[in-house]
Amino acid sequence: MERFAHLVMHHRRIVSGIWLALFIGGMVSVSPLGERWSLDFSLPGQPGDNAEQQLIDTYGVSTYDSYLAVVTVPQGETVEGNRAAVAGVISAGVAAVTDVKLRVVDLASTNDPGFVTDDGRATYALIQAPVPVTAGPQIETQLDPALTEAARAAGFESGLTSYVLMSAGGDQEGSSVLVETLLAGAAALLVLLFVYASFLALLPLLIAGVSILVTFMLVLGLTTFTDVSIIVKFLVALIGLGVAIDYSLILVSRWREERAHGRSNEEAVVVAMKTAGHAVMASGVTVAISLLALLILPVPALRSMGVAGMLIPLVSVAVVLTLLPALLSSVGPRIDYPRIRKEGTASRGWSAWARLIVRHRVIATATALIVLGLLVAPVFSLKIGPGSSLESLAHNGPRFDTLQTLTDGGVGAGVITPIAVLVPARDANAAAQAARGVDGVQLAVVGTTSGDSAVVDVFPSRPTLDSDASTVVTDVRAAVESEVSGQVGITGLGPTIEDYFSAVYDKFPYVLVMIALITYLLLVRTFRSILLPLKAVLLNLVSLAAVFGSIVFFWQLGHGSDVVFDVAPTGAINFWLPVVIFAFLFGLSMDYEVFILTRMREEYDRTGDTGMAVITGIGRTGRLVTSAALILFFSFSAIATSPGTDTKVLGTALGVGILIDATIVRALLVPALVSLFGRWNWWLPGWLARALFVEPSPLHPVRIVPPEALPEPGKVPAGIN
Structure with missing residues (x-):
């Protein structure tokens, strides 16, 4: 990293010119990309998708809406x-x-x-x-x-x-992606002004702008080979904004700190790259690895989110580790004006907080675990479905009134989620008769016949909008197959839920284990420890469980969604949301773990004392992590202003996840556990270190520091800085 930093600074004009050209290319790419987004959420190879393709090929229509x-x-x-x-x-x-x-x-x-x-x-x-x-x-x-x-x-x-028309929010209108990004950027600028109190606050926004547009350009190239889901535009713009600013924030803050300690500008850039730059690299790779979960799943739309999602941290890392040091080495000192906030000492408030946790580590651990337990509890009520109960769709306007006309007239609301059953034409009447006899079906008719094929349209009494209501699909399939000698195909919203369960959730535990294992090995190398990565992975999973518990409580059960967003309880969480939330949050939440523990590891290697490492690590990173979390939170809040309920759920889930992780987990539980585990945090045996090509970290003798010897809040012993 040191050699790379010197290389970038030596060729800073060339580096800046390359990124300027890519930035212009990204601006040009935005317009044509708007016509290439895909709405396809098909599951190739699944029974429902096969029936859907048969419907399209034979009749030229789809059950999409x-x-x-x-x-x-x-x-x-x-x-x-x-x-x-x-x-x-x-x-x-x-x-x-x-x-x-x-x-x-x-x-x-x-x-x-x-x-x-x-x-x-x-x-x-x-x-x-x-x-x-x-x-x-x-x-x-x-x-x-x-x-x-x-x-x-x-x-x-x-x-x-229709279901899609109602789920769009009735007469509600949302802001465009551009407006949402600008609002999130303005909120991020306020946080950056608080952190830097100088014109340097504009630099991370510049880095974010380059990262976002270059990512869009790469996504445009991706659309020439495969379909890319329309959800990607929100992910690139808003998650890209938060990630790029966060990475810039960490590197620039370390550069300022080193300059405050008397280093020259170029020396400060080199040290920042060796320390914070290394953490940014590890963090970006961790986020990219977590998105492998989406690439493995047999769903093209989710795979496109995974590929585009991997581009977000990788492009951000590339820009932060090349363009940012090039700019810091040239114009950094001049735009760091006025220098109201100093970086020479650790934060007094965060140092005092860390000192309190070290003194009361058991109480801190118990408190954090109790709070997380309360947040996790609702997750056991999680239901998977299209993600919107009938009540959470448009509850005013012409779309709602039209459905209300039918329900007031005795027609069950399940008419909005019909099931298409494809059977041989000779068996169509028998199939319709069998479907009528299924409990939960209000109407079944032979809708259309073409040659030897027929479509039997089945209207459930209740909408098939969650995993419980969709059981009528299984009953219809069984009833029809018992009366039909030929092949039976069933498609529609309810069958899609069944397909997602078999294609995604039956295999997802294996994917989760694989991602956790890869992440663990990467972090073992980053932290040079066996215990710290294990704790990081486990805490990430607990944090994710708390996030899912929160969205079940807020959205599915409706404790707050009506007050905040004027949306009734959804009754279920959309089938594609849990895996996307997991893939992004697992990596993004690990960012803060990497930043904090990397600094703790650095201080422990310098002092040999765990207590000092915790106090200095939190004192130096607490304000940065909190500021970075706020910036990501604003970005995710912008996603939640979109008109669709699903994007609101995604935005609130990511935002709440970042807040839970930055407060309860990273600011309370992580330092408490590190303090509890003592020297075992830092142990990496020689044989494993050699296999990972890093220096070993043997167990040192226990060094006990009595509470009265710990530094006063805001004061750090000589040598720490």
Whole structure:
């Protein structure tokens, strides 16, 4: 790292020029990237996805979003008495959708009275369209106005709704990614001004801007080879902002500290790279490794999040370890003005806090474990599903009112999550009859026939929006297969949940073990210890459990979501969210562990005393870690301002995770446990050290420092600095 620092400083103009060119390339990449985001959450090879592909190939439509067009006749009239006119309204709406083929299943096509409400005044039609290829509004922009116009001409009322339309938040609008990033950047700037109290606060923002745009440019290149989920744009912009600023914060602060101790500018850069730069490198690699979990899973959308997610820390590390030292060595001292805050001594407040923990390590450990236990407790109620109960979707506006018309008329709300059953045409009637007899099914009809294939449309009584309600899918499959001699395919929202469980969650424990093992080996080499990495991995898992417990309490059970976001309890957590939250938080939370323990390791190697290492390590990193956590929290809070419930859950989960980790875990439990374990923290036997190509760390004689010998708050013994 020392040689690398000298190389960067010697060629700083070339380094700066290269990053300037990449920055411009990133700016150019943003616009074309907006048209390449994918909405695909398919699971290739799974039964539900195979049935979905059969539906697409045979009928040209998908169950991605099943629209419900509702027509209501005036008071005193019935649908049956206006049957031809009602059918004309639906036909007019469908005819207005140009350039795509639609599949329509309604009263006119089936003659089934189940499509009419109990009072006889309203009817609904199931309308399915091809798979969307771009984000944003789909066929509803043509279908809804045409239905309204045709219904008004006939003297009727109409409405259009669907699960996707309602989960978008009704009439709610969210800010754009650019606005969210700018808001998060402004909040980060306030924190940086507090930390540096000089124009140096602008430097981490510059590094973040370069990192984000270069990452977008790489993602654009990635879209030429594979689909990239639309969720990635939030991850790159907002997580990239927080990660790049955090890494810059650590390196710049160490550079300032070394300059405050009398080193020349270039010497300060070299020392900062050897110490903080090494920690940044280890942290970035740890975050990237944690995202391997998404690459291993057989879900293209999650894999794209994993690849793009790995680019975020790796690009940030590259920029921080090249462009940042180049700038510090050239303009650093000039922009470090006015130097109101000094870095020559450790923080008095954090040193006093660490001294208190060292004195009362058992109490501190017990307190942290009790708080974590309370946060973890709700996790045992976790339900996996599409992530939004019916109540947590839009509860006002035309989409909600349209569904309310049906439910008020005795039609079960499960109509919003229909199940498509593909069977041989010869067995279609038998399959529909078998599905009608399943408990939890309100309607099953032969919807469409094409050649030797038929689609039986099954409407559950309740929405299949969690792992409990989706059991009706299993019952329907069993009932139909018992009556059909040929192949049976089932697709829809409920079958997708089943597919995710078999494709993702059945294998995820093995993935988790693999990621934990790789991370452990990396940290053994970083900390030169057997015990510290084990503690770090275990505490990360406990911290993650506390995060999941918190989002179950807040979102699934609804203790706060209605007050803060005006969203009712979701009833379940979306099936893709837990693995994404794990992959990002496992690495991001480890950042602070790496920064704190690396500094503690440095101080222990210098003094040979664990108590001094804890006090100095926390005194030197406490303010930085807290500031870095606040910056990441602001970035994740910006994600939570998006209109979709799922992105709100993701943003709050990541934000709460960072706060839990930076406060309860890293500021309380970590120093308490390090103080408890004493010299065993630092032990690395020679045989393992040789295998990992690092220096061994033998057990030193216990050095007991009585409490009265510990330094006063804010004071550090000579030699520590």
